[in-house]
Amino acid sequence: MAAKFLVFCGLVSLASATIKLQEIFSWNVVDWNYPDQFSKQQALRTGALIPENALPVGIERWRNKLFVSVPRWRSGIPATLNYIPLDAPYEPSPKLTPYPSFEGNELGNCQTGLTTVYRVKADQCDRLWVLDIGTYGYDKKMDFFIIPIPIFLTYVPSTTLQMCARTRSMYLT
Numbered sequence: 001m002a003a004k005f006l007v008f009c010g011l012v013s014l015a016s017a018t019i020k021l022q023e024i025f026s027w028n029v030v031d032w033n034y035p036d037q038f039s040k041q042q043a044l045r046t047g048a049l050i051p052e053n054a055l056p057v058g059i060e061r062w063r064n065k066l067f068v069s070v071p072r073w074r075s076g077i078p079a080t081l082n083y084i085p086l087d088a089p090y091e092p093s094p095k096l097t098p099y100p101s102f103e104g105n106e107l108g109n110c111q112t113g114l115t116t117v118y119r120v121k122a123d124q125c126d127r128l129w130v131l132d133i134g135t136y137g138y139d140k141k142m143d144f145f146i147i148p149i150p151i152f153l154t155y156v157p158s159t160t161l162q163m164c165a166r167t168r169s170m171y172l173t
Contacts, residue, residue, distance in 0.1 A: 025084065025094060030054035030070065032078055033095045043078060050076025061086075062122035068096055069117040072107065072136050079105035080117040081130060107136060 029051040034040035043049035053076045058069035065083040072080055079098030088094070098105050106113040119131040 025066075025092065027056075027093045030056060031093075031095045032082070033097045047076055049078050050074070053077060058117070058119045060120040060122055060128075062126075062128065065099075067099065067120045067122075067128070069120055069130075070096070071118055071133075072116045074137065078102060080114050080132075081105060081120065110134075 031051055032040075032049065034043065040049065053074035054070050055073070056068045056070050058067075060067045064085060064087040066086055068082045068084060070077055070080055070082060079096065079102060081099045081104075082096035083099045084094045084096065104113060107115065114130070114132050115134050115136055117130055117132050121129045123129065
């Protein structure tokens with residue numbers, strides 16, 4: 001019986017070793033689609049954009065968009081919720097487009113802006129669910145997150161570029 005189990009485990013590991021993930025996009029540093037070169041240069045000059053501080057952590061595909069979340073663990077992240085248009089000409093390191101806009105990702109705008117998005121999920125009803133934990137930055141000396149606003153679960157309809165509702169919740173059930 002133990003021999004059959006070992007053979008089974010060997011076959012499973014062999015089968016899983018033959019399946020390889022295909023790399024579609026990769027970046028040395030992440031960049032964003034600014035409306036013009038002047039806006040980008042101003043963001044670089046003021047510290048609103050520090051490309052080497054960006055670390056994408058969450059992705060979700062919905063129709064012709066690949067949503068990418070970039071938490072604001074450090075300064076210089078102009079948009080925490082972004083997308084890559086999949087129907088655009090292929091680029092191996094595409095620029096991220098803020099979703100729903102740069103204004104909708106404005107840091108400190110707790111009423112209508114996104115602060116730090118971790119996870120994104122599109123459901124069967126074409127709704128985009130966004131987990132915005134409401135933190136900004138990480139204080140290494142204190143070993144905890146600085147929380148200026150409460151945790152949010154944000155619902156955004158995927159068919160438009162407008163936020164529909166915000167649900168305040170400290171505990172997700």
